Amino acid sequence: MTLRPWREIAAPHEDVLKGTFQQAEFAADLSRVHTGTASPEYGDPVLFFRRTYITEGIRLLLDSVVKRITGTGGDPVIQLQTAFGGGKTHTMLAVYHLARGTVPAADLQGVPPILDAAGVIDLPKARVVVIDGTKLSPNMPDERGSIKVNTMWGDLAWQLGGEEAYEQIRDADESGTSPGKETLARLLARYAPCVILMDELVAYIRQFDEKTKLAGGTYDTNISFMQALTEAVKAVPNAVLLASLPESDQEAGSRQGVATLRTLEHYFGRVQALWKPVAAEEAFEIVRRRLFSGITDTAAAEAVCRSFADLYIDSGPEFPRETQESRYYQRLVNAYPIHPEVFDRLYDDWSSLDNFQRTRGVLKLMAKVIHRLWKDGNNDLLIMPGSLPLYDGSTRNEMIYYLPQGWDPVLERDIDGDRAETTAIESRDTRFGSLQACRRVARTVFLGSAPGTPNRMVQGIEEERVLLGSVQPGQQTSAFRDALRRLSDRLYYLNSAEGRYWFDIRPNLRREMEERKKRFDEKEEIIPAMQEGVKKAIAKGVFDGVHIFTNSGDIPDDSALRLIALPPHAYYGKSDVQMAKTCATEYLRKRGDQPRHRQNRLVFLAADADNVRLLTDHIRSMLAWASIVSDYRENRIVLDNLMAKSAESNLEMARRTVTRGIRETYRWLLVPVQEITGGKTSSDIELEPYSINPGAERPVEEIERVLKDNEALITEWAPIHLSSLLKRWFWNDADTEMKAGEFWENTCRYLYLPRLLNKDVLKRTIETGTDTKDYFGLAAGKDGEKYIGFTFGKGRRSIVVDDALLLIEPSAAAVYEESIKPPEPPEPVKPPIPDGDNERGGGTPPLPPPPLPPVSRVKNRFYGCVEIDPITAKIAFSQIVDEVITQFTSRPSASVTIKIEIEAKDDKGFDENLQRAIRENCNVLRIDPAEFEGE
Incomplete structure (x- = not known):
């Protein structure tokens, strides 16, 4: 199935789509919710829980608060201490809405399972006190009706029970002294179940110093109040205190703030419950x-x-x-x-x-x-x-x-x-x-x-x-x-x-590298570096010579197959062929100042027009990194260890990039050809382009594959193709023979002829063609009108491709074969039959035949025997064939029989594996007899 993008599956909220969100919308403000001025997503309990995911931490905390409100357990004091923005205030809001009970708990998404787990059917409403340290002022009393509230404990009492509750601690509030834990415990018990939410405590208490007394008390009285409050909450079964503290000293602010944080951590640590932050x-x-x-x-x-x-x-x-x-x-x-x-x-x-x-x-x-x-x-x-x-x-x-x-x-x-x-x-x-x-x-x-x-x-x-x-x-x-x-x-x-x-x-170091890139001369440094890279990438392979950016005068004009990598300015592109064509044609037509004859032995490799500039830039980068690393090693520049490692890493990466870039750039194989139209060859040289795969592991093998697949290089050639070319270009009514050496020379010269890998390809083709009379006859030479070593359809091996070896048109070969057949011997003359008279004794007796003249004895048989060193037997036997046996096989009337006698002896004996292998090989080679003997 087709995968769909996120925008088709997940719909953002309207405020996100419109971009109307504000910083404050992401900041849960407990005081604004308490005063009813917060946005609906925080102030509306139903909407708040709908957008709130009940994390494991919130679930555990709400479970504890529910149990505490119902008096069935739970932790009396919970300290929320996580990193800034870790969800402390959001968690307090969850407690706030749940505890106040302004809407049924069943309407709050995610809450019913918590009540079920706690075994609570009907959660009672609790009085909720919100003390926000960023809203309180240490020296500015807060007017509540006819009462001026000065301290945190005065604010606590007012929120629990209004004037009635405030009267219980009026003296402590007006004097700025902390009420004792018993007074606070009675107050909490009177108005329980109750939940106290204290946010940004450090932000408030750090404003007091130890010497100055303000309306809100002193530093010590506020610390004493917090200590008393934690103890009082612990004593009331259905009261719970949640307080948020910053996690880091930086969030605590000043030195006084850090001291305040440490003190509060000490007192809260004695009674606090652990709270798991957002994972x-x-x-x-x-x-x-x-x-x-x-x-x-x-x-x-x-x-x-x-x-x-x-x-x-x-x-x-x-x-x-x-x-x-x-x-x-x-x-x-x-x-x-x-x-x-x-x-x-x-x-x-x-x-x-x-x-x-x-x-x-x-x-x-x-x-x-x-x-x-x-x-x-x-x-x-x-x-x-x-x-x-x-x-x-x-x-x-x-x-x-x-x-x-x-x-x-x-x-x-x-x-x-x-x-x-x-x-x-x-x-x-x-x-x-x-x-x-x-x-x-x-x-x-x-x-x-x-x-x-x-x-x-x-x-x-x-x-x-x-x-x-x-x-x-x-x-x-x-x-x-x-x-x-x-x-x-x-x-x-x-x-x-x-x-x-x-x-x-x-x-x-990029800037230093970029500056150094500009220093390198293209002719003296860039081109040689590119030349070295191409040389490493392209091995010899099937080529007799590989020439990288070599002058035409330094490339021999011989029959060796040569690959020439053209210099980068002679790039090739499908829409820009002229640069490569001009340069390649110059190589083909001249060897320095002299004309080049063997044009069909050259194949060209050219840079891609779109990549050559990028490759040049990569080489500049590589040389620049190399100079930086060299200067560092020679103490000409100072680098720290990290920068030195970076420079060496960048140099290695630049080298790999250049290597890859060379393969991606030098990817056009240009093969010179000449078109034939109406039986005539064009004087213009064309370049057939073939793209090679830059990802090939061995580029030279990829080049060979492309040439062979496109028949631009012939490694195996059928005799029928040789015969067809001979008929088309060389045999005619007046000339029915072609010198094999001359034909090879022509394939080296003329671009309209096939490009053979080497002379051995032609040799194998001729040898294969001699097995039949379909393609050509063969002669080792010619004496007047007589062919020397003529064969036709009888097979020949170990030939030498030179100007003495003649390829004869098949019909002419057949005529010649017929002309040299020996005449049939005359029928023998029968002796005369004697008549009857002579039989009876009458008549003249026949004269005796005249004596035959003496005839010299003809030498018509040869026998030779030689012992060959088994180590060099292959070479020696080849020489015997070339120097002796060929002399006999070149005579049509001669029959030659070759027998090989092998005798091997080992005093230690031959094991079974060797005997079995020898017997099997002898059987395949038809060596008979072939037996092992024992003494």
């Missing part, structure tokens, strides 16, 4: 409920999550280890439509920054992200780190607000936006541009590294985590890996070392 997994649902109205198609959402999970499992080690676990699919479902990696980075990394609010900060940032992505029509399957619209000023400002000064140019120059280098790279390279690979990679690195720079001992994020934040199902991870390497080579503020990547506000 990262729970944050998924918190954010989803607050920012999205719901999932319109659960099946489609699950299909997207499954496709991501399958991608991670199928790709194995390319992604972090946790993605290989089956539970990661559930994390994707829980976090949908936001990728879990976004939450992991924000909660693990960004929450460590000063002033970044764990929940509130994430909500505010993601609201801006979602608004911009929705407005821009983003069609990603999930909102990922690579999706963050850092080109948007509002989103960018929200992120860099928490970072040190100096991040603006980093984002603008290196990461995102119309003027960013990532955008420029994608506009030049459609492979990256079609996926926004560079921008997605840069955004992911920024999200994962900005909060940790330069405070971490181990900086940056691993490549596998960059891929996790960038790649979607259906996309190739290789494109994003290549984009990461391209950025490492191009960006000013991106650093890398030991497989980790990070952005920093300090420029890396």
Whole structure:
């Protein structure tokens, strides 16, 4: 099925869509809810619980509060101490709405299961006291009707029971002295069940000093009150106190604030209950409920999550280890439509920054992200780190607000936006541009590294985590890996070392490298470096010679097959062929100042017109990095260890980039040909272009494959093709023979003839063709009108391709064969039959035949025997065949028999395996007899 983007499945809330959210809307304000001036999402209990995800921490806390209100247990004092923005105030609001009971508990989403677990059927309404340290003034009494409330304990009493309750502690309030725990216990018991919510205590108490007495009392009296209150609440079974304290000294503020925090931690620590803060997994649902109205198609959402999970499992080690676990699919479902990696980075990394609010900060940032992505029509399957619209000023400002000064140019120059280098790279390279690979990679690195720079001992994020934040199902991870390497080579503020990547506000060595790039001379340094790179990439392979940017005068004009890599200015493009054609034609027509004859032995390799400039730039970068590393090692420049490692890593990466760039650039194989029209060859030389695969492991083998597949290089040739060419170009009525050596020379010269790998290809073709009378006759030479060593259809081996060897047109060979057949011998003369008279004794007797003249004896048999060294037997036997046996086989009337006698002896004996192998081989080779004997 087709996967649908997040925007078609998850609908954001109206305020997120319209961008009408405000900072205050994300800040749960307990006082405003208490006074009835908060927005409905916080002030309306039903709407509040509808948008609130009951985390494990909130569930445990509400369970304890319910039991406390009903007097069936629970913790009397609960301290909420988490990082800034960790959900303390939001948790207090949940308690506030539940305890007040203004609406039935059954109408509050997520609350009935808590009541059921606590065994509570009817939750009684409780008096709720809200003391907000940021609203109280130490020296400005708060008028409540006709009463002026001065202190926290006066405010507590007023909220519990109005004037009646206040009268019980009026003296303590007016004098600024703390009431005792017994007085507070009686007060709480009188108005129980009651819930006391105290927020921002440190912010209030730190304003007192030890010497000055204010309307709200002194520092000591406020501390004493808190101690007494915790003890009093403990003594009343249906009273509960929740107080929030900052987690860090920085949140506590001044030195007095830190001292206040330590003191309160001491007193609360004696009676407090533990409260579990929001876990990262729970944050998924918190954010989803607050920012999205719901999932319109659960099946489609699950299909997207499954496709991501399958991608991670199928790709194995390319992604972090946790993605290989089956539970990661559930994390994707829980976090949908936001990728879990976004939450992991924000909660693990960004929450460590000063002033970044764990929940509130994430909500505010993601609201801006979602608004911009929705407005821009983003069609990603999930909102990922690579999706963050850092080109948007509002989103960018929200992120860099928490970072040190100096991040603006980093984002603008290196990461995102119309003027960013990532955008420029994608506009030049459609492979990256079609996926926004560079921008997605840069955004992911920024999200994962900005909060940790330069405070971490181990900086940056691993490549596998960059891929996790960038790649979607259906996309190739290789494109994003290549984009990461391209950025490492191009960006000013991106650093890398030991497989980790990070952005920093300090420029890396990129600027120094960029300056050095300009120093290198193209002719003296760039071209030689490119030449060396091409030489390493292209081995000899099937070629007798490989020439890289070599002058034409230095390339021999012989029958050797040669590959010539044209210099980079002679590039080739489908719409720009002239540069390569002009240069290649110059090689073909001349060898220096002399004409070149054997043109058909040259094949050319040319640079791609679109890539040659980029390759030149890569080489400049490589040389610049090499000079930096060299200067560092020679103590000509000073670098810290991290920068030195970065320089060496960048040099190695630049070398790999150049190696890859050479293969991607030198990918055009140009084969010279001449067209034949109307039986005549064109005088113009054409170049047949063939693209070679730049990803081939061994480029020279890929070149050989392309040549062979397109018949631009013949390694095996059928005799019928040789015969056809001979008939077309060389045999005619007047000339029925062709010198084999001359034919080979012609194939080396003329571009309209086939390009044979070497002379052995022609030799094998001729030898194969001699087995039949269909193609040609063969002669070792010619004496007048007589062919020497003539054969026709009888097979010949071990021939020598030279000008003495003649290829004879088949019909002419047949006529010649007929002419040299020996005449048939005459029939023998029968002796005369004697007549009857002679038989009877009469008549003249016949004369005796005359004596035959003496005839000299003809030598018509040869026998030779030689003992051959078994080590060099192969070579020796070949020489015997060439020097002796061929002399006999060249005579049509001679018959030759060759017998090989083998005798082997080993005093230790021959084992069974050897005997079996020898017998089997002898049987195949028809060696008979072949026996083993014993003494």
